[in-house]
Amino acid sequence: MKSGWQSAVVAMGVSMSMLLTCPAAAQKQPYVPPEYEREGGPYVPTPNVVVDRMLGMANVGANDHVIDLGSGDGIIVITAAYRLKSSGYGVDIDEELVRLSNQRAKSLGINERVLFEAKDIFKADVSKATVVTLYLLPEFMQRLRSKLYAELKPGTRIVSHDYHFEEWMHDDEVTFDVPEKEFISGVPSATLYLWIVPAKIGGAWRLQVDGNGEYDLALQQRYQRLMGSAEGRGGKVSLLEPKLSGAEVSFLLPLGVHQRRFTGRVSGDRIEGTADFGGGKIVRWHATRSKS
Ligand SMILES: C[S@@+](CC[C@H](N)C(=O)[O-])C[C@H]1O[C@@H](n2cnc3c(N)ncnc32)[C@H](O)[C@@H]1O
Known part of the structure; x- marks a missing residue:
């Protein structure tokens, strides 16, 4: 049986058939069906079960401000705001996905706490984040590393789905079964990485x-x-x-x-x-x- 939240999302068009995602093999380029390709990289939504684990790993609560860089259909920020009462911000290069995300936030009555903007992730203001979520290609991760390290407040939690920052070692990691990822990636699992942004004390x-x-x-x-x-x-x-x-x-x-x-x-x-x-x-x- 679906929860009220799942029913609301499914009713708005996020069906299980949309839950395609990148392969779990860390740092390998994912296979992405052509219909998910976008100019700035593929749009592949994180499955609900993985969204829940990401928010749990970051221990998201009502006092958090969750920023998803490359927010797709807004699922991560919207889930956090709707279920965990956080505020949030998402940026995506794809204007149609941004429009859909804002519309979805409005229909769930959380648009006062949540905003999506069409913007390049490298130009996004991340200074207000207490949690940052990522599901981006490896080369984006490497380019984002220095921005996030420099601009995020100490104590901000970063959670990434499947891809890591290489030289910036993560503080925690978990891998778990996600059967619905298998038919696109051949790997029926997801790996999540957690970083706690350190204060600069050198x-x-x-x-x-x-x-x-x-x-x-x-x-x-x-x-x-x-x-x-x-x-x-x-x-x-x-x-x-x-x-x-x-x-x-x-x-x-x-x-x-x-x-x-x-x-x-x-x-x-x-x-x-x-x-x-x-x-x-x-x-x-x-x-x-x-x-x-
Ligand atoms: C794999 S999807 C992840 C979507 C969402 N975060 C999730 O986990 O369900 C990556 C998203 O990043 C967006 N994207 C790629 N390059 C971008 C850029 N330079 N600036 C903003 N968004 C970008 C794509 O349009 C796509 O929606």
């Missing part, structure tokens, strides 16, 4: 630990991967187990015979947090970017 910082000294922090960052060292009166030590997820940072700082766990949150050129000094002693710390 560089020199001055770390001050309340009542427990000051250090020069040197951080090296490659996307969400972090390395670093701290130099204080006792000399220079490497940070252990450095982690960066969105704006959340943590590391172990070797101090004498102890390793102290530092956790903090990045906000622009400042990081604030607490350090566990053992025996229930929690101290506050902050770091500010060193002037170069």
